[in-house]
Amino acid sequence: MIEDKNPKKTSIGELGEFGLIDYLTKNIKISHSSTIKGIGDDAAVLDFKNKKAVVSTDLLVEGVHFDLAYMPIKHLGYKAVMVNLSDVYAMNAEATHITVSIAISNRFPLEAVEELYKGIRLACEKYNIDLIGGDTTSSTKGMLISVTAFGEANQEDIVYRNGANAGDLLVVTGDIGGAYLGLQVLEREKQVFQVNPNMQPDLDMYSYIIERQLKPEARQDIPGLLKALDIKPTSMIDVSDGLSSEILHICKQSKVGCNLFEEKIPLDPQVISTCEEFKVDSTTMALSGGEDYELLFTIKQDDYPKIKANPNFTIIGHMTQESEGVHLITRANQKVEMVAKGWNPLKKEEE
Incomplete structure (x- = not known):
């Protein structure tokens, strides 16, 4: 055409x-x-x-x-x-x-x-x-x-952010980090185009992460799915500003700590391969990227059998006493304090 x-x-x-x-x-x-x-x-x-x-x-x-x-x-x-x-x-x-x-x-x-x-x-x-x-x-x-x-x-x-308890399991839907990485690909191609407007980008190998950025889907299916599984989360939030920011929101409002396990964070293979190409850390993308519009929630340990085999969900950590703090447990089994590095539009405007 x-x-x-x-x-x-x-x-x-x-x-x-x-x-x-x-x-x-x-x-x-x-x-x-x-x-x-x-x-x-x-x-x-x-x-x-x-x-x-x-x-x-x-x-x-x-x-x-x-x-x-x-x-x-x-x-x-x-x-x-x-x-x-x-x-x-x-x-x-x-x-x-x-x-x-x-x-x-x-x-x-x-x-x-x-x-x-x-x-x-x-x-x-x-x-x-x-x-x-x-x-x-x-x-x-x-x-x-x-x-x-x-x-x-x-x-x-109705589920709020402030209902998590120590011992609850931390669960996320889908996979994380793709939307922000898709944005990085688009920004790179924009810069290439500005230098050479005749250059036609080949974005087929990035189709999933670009779609995560340009045409995300909200998780309409999750409330009904949780009801069918007879699970009511103790707290819930959507992943719009990065995984670390959302975990810290739940922890602050629920007055709990958290251990998030790096090896459990769900990453699409296209996210992993593109991170290698860009020479960036995939965990950093997941923690700080945002715009994934997945749902992050906590459940009682008793609900674990209902959720453990479901492909929509990944258990990525557990909540602790508030005094224990909020930590990322790395693949090397090191405990690193988690800080919010999610996208902040107000800070961007000020800088």
Whole structure:
């Protein structure tokens, strides 16, 4: 297929704010009975009846959280939804609704915003989410996206960060470190392109880790899977800022320590081979990378038999008394104090 070098570009100013909202939301469908009123009024109306509502918001800023030099705008829309749904699933809840607010500069034509919403709509359809409102405004530079996710859960099912106890097992879903490593590959290829725009990157050997960065999937399956296994975690958090940061969050809020075993951290073979190529330590990538959107949780030791053979889960450590501190047990059986080296956007801005 020959790429159209002069695609149609429609000025958003031709539509105006309300025309833009109508245009972007005309195909939005409602699927939850809890949605009494969605888009089209001053506020959405939801009815969760006897369940508790769970709400989370994330803001994505161009140049801080994403780079449109290599982030396809449709993928960006999809990822913006995933980032928020992950927080709801980390509460052991079911995500049901989102609102989306965007600020865009005049360098974005209507077609670009339409692509963004195609990604948002795809995420909603795949994860059975109702888009029920939001806001649009102008930006003096770049793009900002704010998504708020709503979910529901029975009060007895909700899991917080502060329930871990000494002796609990530390468990993680999936594998860790791929998203950040995918970002390093994309940044490298961007620099190559800036030097030689005719150079076409061959990224096939990095397909998994690049997808982990550009099109992550939230772990919608985990709350239902845990329920089917008759397991209620004692604490839970999503892995968005790096494994070390998330472990320290649980430890701080639960007032416990932790021993994390380096040899147990689940790494995809593509992560290991790419770390060797980049001459970086794979454990460092897992501890400090972030954006994996896996779930990290603790369970009672009595639940070990229910989880030990399940391929979705890896037991990577155990919780200790708070006085023992938080440590990484290396492959050489050395005990190293763990510090948070996860990604910090505020610190990045200050530097």
